[in-house]
Amino acid sequence: MTRPAGQVRLRVLVAAPGTGKSTWCRAQGNAAGVVLSTDCARAEVGEGDDDRNASDAAFDLVEQRAAEHLDEGRDVTIDATGARRQDRARWLALAAAHGAVPVAVRLRCSLLIALRRNRSRPRQVPALVVFRMWWAVRALPPERLLAEGFVHVEDVRTDEDRSG
């Protein structure tokens, strides 16, 4: 589905690892538009989806692809933690440069669930990183995201077990 200029959306996830970002994106189907994951991009340009040395190139690749889709009128969802302000600023600048409406999607679950889900993944993020990002997202109210420049903020809980 394509949208007229000015209506295309850039959705930026704001969530700790293990919250269920990628799972949630898949469950959204068409509503998420084109989903671009920085982990997938790391695997493409580096040695795997956890290759931190490939982060800069992975972000560049996601940004370049996002720009192309936005210009063609397709909504884009950035599947990344978005927990650092500098990363969100990058996506906000991208939205502004391509006439897209920036939307933050703050995904949260309990810390225990995030740690447990992280442990269930083939490649795990260090528990301390999950812990730090979980706190960062918790301490980031929707008003702050709106003040940064996001036009809408969706606040979503992912605690419910949807594995069955």
Ligand SMILES: Nc1ncnc2c1ncn2[C@@H]1O[C@H](COP(=O)(O)OP(=O)(O)O)[C@@H](O)[C@H]1O
């Ligand atoms: N709502 C859910 N119910 C049950 N299991 C989930 C749910 N969301 C995610 N998971 C599981 O938790 C793990 C991490 O999910 P994932 O979507 O990869 O998280 P993230 O992308 O935020 O790191 C995966 O094994 C996934 O199957």
Ligand SMILES: [Mg+2]
């Ligand atoms: Mg993921």
